Amino acid sequence: MTNVQSIPSPSIHSEDRAHEADHPTSLLAKFGIEQPLKLDCGIDLAPFQIAYQTYGELNADRSNAILICHALTLDQHVANVHPMTGKAGWWANMVGRGLPLDIDRYFIICANVIGGCMGSTGPASTNPATGKPWGLDFPVVTIPDMVRAQAMLLDRLGIDTLFCVVGGSMGGMQVLQWTVAYPERVFSAMPTACATRHSAQNIAFHELGRQAVMADPNWHQGRYAENGTLPHRGLAVARMAAHITYLSDAALHRKFGRRMQDRALPTFSFDADFQVESYLRYQGSSFVERFDANSYLYLTRAMDYFDIAGDHNGVLAQAFRGIKTRFCVVSFTSDWLFPTSESRALVHALNASSARVSFAEIETDRGHDAFLLDVPEFFDISRAFLESAGKARGLGSTGLGSTGG
Amino acid sequence: MTNVQSIPSPSIHSEDRAHEADHPTSLLAKFGIEQPLKLDCGIDLAPFQIAYQTYGELNADRSNAILICHALTLDQHVANVHPMTGKAGWWANMVGRGLPLDIDRYFIICANVIGGCMGSTGPASTNPATGKPWGLDFPVVTIPDMVRAQAMLLDRLGIDTLFCVVGGSMGGMQVLQWTVAYPERVFSAMPTACATRHSAQNIAFHELGRQAVMADPNWHQGRYAENGTLPHRGLAVARMAAHITYLSDAALHRKFGRRMQDRALPTFSFDADFQVESYLRYQGSSFVERFDANSYLYLTRAMDYFDIAGDHNGVLAQAFRGIKTRFCVVSFTSDWLFPTSESRALVHALNASSARVSFAEIETDRGHDAFLLDVPEFFDISRAFLESAGKARGLGSTGLGSTGG
Incomplete structure (x- = not known):
């Protein structure tokens, strides 16, 4: 991963990539010293790079892009064989042809978070000042920093507005941060199995x-x-x-x-x-x-520091004031890491902000990991929400044949 | 702790001990090679010793003895200043003059469990075969082993029947094991914040x-x-x-x-x-x-191996068949280590065995540790249960002046 690699364009189509499914090489977006990532801790991180995967095809209106935000120990290998483990992508049951996140209809992007270790700049990357791995000299990053880096990636890809941002757990935190930091860039959002803050436990x-x-x-x-x-x-x-x-x-x-x-x-x-x-x-x-x-x-x-209300005078609803984004908040009844009560509090705050929100509290005994498992109700809800949001967005039934912006 | 120390008699009275409260030295019961502890793993452990504390006075009928079983990281220093930490005993709010476990009424014993590290034989003790600490050569012990050692201690103290066995968490497991292994020696029992088996979690x-x-x-x-x-x-x-x-x-x-x-x-x-x-x-x-x-x-x-039903063809009620012991099962609603549902299952099994049982499910948000904290409802329940069992046992209002056996 040297700096000479060309920046990929978003014109890589699902058909091309499908052939590479067994040999995935993540795309890289490199940002030089003139394009620093402004971190919450006050440091400008530069240069840095973002490794990402895409699936499907961006339509002419650039209106069918879905950003998937990954959880703590997952990565951009959502729907392809993982290059290190040889296993199927972590959301291969959700993302693919005919699946709820249908790669025939949507252009799907997932980027390794900043601070991660699957190609995006993180503590294992080389510190340009020393030529050695950053280690603990790497600046502490936050969920807002991750989202800021993703926004820079989308700028690079020429995508102004996301049709949807989706993610579970730490991914759900990023989804929420997207709606708070860039509400005008997020048409719909599906924060799943997450919370607006990390609890003491x-x-x-x-x-x-x-x-x-x-x-x-x-x-x-x-x-x-x-x-x-x-x-x-x-x-x-x-x-x-x-x-x-x-x-x-x-x-x-x-x-x-x-x-x-x-x-x-x-x-x-x-x-x-x-x-x-x-x-x-x-x-x-x-x-x-x-x-x-x-x-x-x-x-x-980064997850520990996350606290949306804390950044808004302790009032969660303030964070979402006037927001136009359509929300589908998903929680699982047996999730004790991010209890469904946290999602309910989020829904109440969204209601108080007059946001459009539906809430799916899915009855299951499978715990937090349910968002990664075969839970048909979750698939159905995801499909229906995207379908409905797609109509509002003017996406045709094929997704690619957009009928409006 | 050499083998020459004399075996203490139960004739040490609360008044004597009260003076020593700031300088507690645990009593030691030593068992020679002719009195091995028969362990579940098939090994005879000998010699071995049990370190214990007592509070209060054994009455003439020897009918007012309460055995307290301690939890995983606690010990026999229930109501005296701990010799290592200098802190008050772990149940100083429960055991003492005028407290629910009233040392003016009851003779209270607490022994460090076998396998422990506060004076009873455990992996830090000297292996007589090598002259070095046992380390992992110490045999794996079980909750039944702990209780078997306590029964040998009571034999030594000349106590045939316990008025009550009390304990929380791992202590509660020992309480239950007492009622299963020696039902005729346990007049009443108060298993608290525990379960009849260790769950997968x-x-x-x-x-x-x-x-x-x-x-x-x-x-x-x-x-x-x-x-x-x-x-x-x-x-x-x-x-x-x-x-x-x-x-x-x-x-x-x-x-x-x-x-x-x-x-x-x-x-x-x-x-x-x-x-x-x-x-x-x-x-x-x-x-x-x-x-x-x-x-x-x-x-x-030892806790992991604990499974009363498993030792009784998977049927919990079988373990308690025909038992005469009076039970007071105590659980705390916010305990997620040993959820109150486990206590309810125990109560159902006791009911199915026609045992005398009352169930106190105490509403609190303090979690598993509630049994160690100032929870007035728990104190009240403990006091009332002992009071009622004391009447049935024929203990006079002063405890010491017994009116029957």
Whole structure:
């Protein structure tokens, strides 16, 4: 990823990309020192780059673009085989031909967040001042910073208005930030399984994860790359902690209960006797192979700082005053990381702002991760919302044959 | 703690002990190789010792004894100043003169569990075969093992029947095990904030904690004492994880919300910006000074293995068939570690067994830790239950002046 790579144009069509599905190479938007990213901490980050994927085709009116914002440990590989894990994209059940986010109708973009580790500039990138990885010298970024970088990417792609911004969890936070920071650029929005702020319990779990990483002597104050080490064990523990919060008690019970691993009787040892132990160990160890430990610190921190009301005199409704964006707020009843009560508070604030909002509180026992799973009701709601918003936007039934701006 | 110390008799009275309140020295019951503790794993543990505290006076009928079973990281220092922390006993608001567990009426015993680290034999004790600390060579113990050791202690003290067994969390599990293993020795029981089995989510959190300890290179496969190290950082992370589960989301929100630490604006760093971060760090670092890391592994494991129904063909009611013990089951509505639904399931099983049971589901937003806090309703219920059971037991109003056996 050197600076000589040409900036991709948005004219890459789904047909071309479909052939590359098994060999995805993310597109890169590079911003030089004359185009800094103005960060909330006061620092101008430059140069920087954004790695992204697109699916489908931008219509002539440039009115059918959907931005997907990814969650904490996910990335831009929404609907293609992941280049590192070899697994299907994380939203392959949602994004594709004939799926709710239909690539025959919409032009879909997903960009790795700033601070991430899948091609966008982050703490593992090279600090131009030293020629070494940034490490903890990388500035602390926020959800608004991520969204600001995405807006610069859209400018580059020549997309003024997004038909929709969609995302779950940390992605949902970005969706909300889009509607607050650039309301005129967002025709519709689907914040999912998220909240307008990180709660004390949310912060506590993140701090636990960070302390686990930092407790690993191989972390070396963030300079593990230069020390030829990786804080695998600490990061695995952090991942295990987070993973517990992604599943409901009921989902864990149904999946594993108290079932033993390959045996009927306890071993009276510290081996992974229970299936849930072995599952968690696997979640931890597989994660460290695909994710940068410092990025984990930065992205959790960004979520901790997120607080829309806090940025608006403590009054959430103020943030959305006069907004024209159509909202579909989605929550899952068994999500205890971002309880559905948080989404309800958001809906109340949107109502108080006279925003157009529908609220889908989906009954499921699958917990926070439900937004990534096969939950037919969620697919149906997404499809219907986009359909309805598409009509209002003047998108024809094929999406590409736009009938209006 | 050598083997020459004499076995204490139960004739030490509250008046004597009250004078020692600021200088508590736990009593020790030592069991030689001729009196092994028969463990569930098949091993006979011998010699071993149990460290315990008593408060109040055993009456002439030996009918006023209450056994308190302590939780995971607590110990026998229920109502006296803790010799290591210098803080008040963990149940000083519940146990004392005029308090619900009135030391003027009852003879109260609390023993450090087997596997613990406050004087009872555990992984930090010396392995007689090697002359070194047991470490991971210590056999894995279970909740039934803990209770079996307590029963041997009571035999030693000449106490045949307990007036009541009381305890919260892991202590509540021991209470239940007492009623299942020795129903004829338990006149009444108050299992509090507990469950009849560890759920998949419970196991997951414990496994997370164990992995955090074991990830610390200073753990040295449990041989840190011989290596002159302590796995402080891993144990602190484990404690942080556990501590989050002890508080409700609402309690954390009320206590800390998103309040910043000594400042109004974020530092854009990984310092403890939020009060909840600083609180968790303190919880972690203060814990490691008083608790043995290997004990933490063993006691969490014991809880994971606990499953009363599993030991009775999967039918909980079978475990309590024909039981005469009077039960008062106590749960707290905001406890998400041991949800009140688990207590309700226990009550249903007890009802199905025609046991005498009252159920107090206490409305509070303070989470699992409520059983340790000033919750007046809990005090009132405890007092009333003991009062009523005392009448049935024939204990006079002064407790000591028994009117029957």
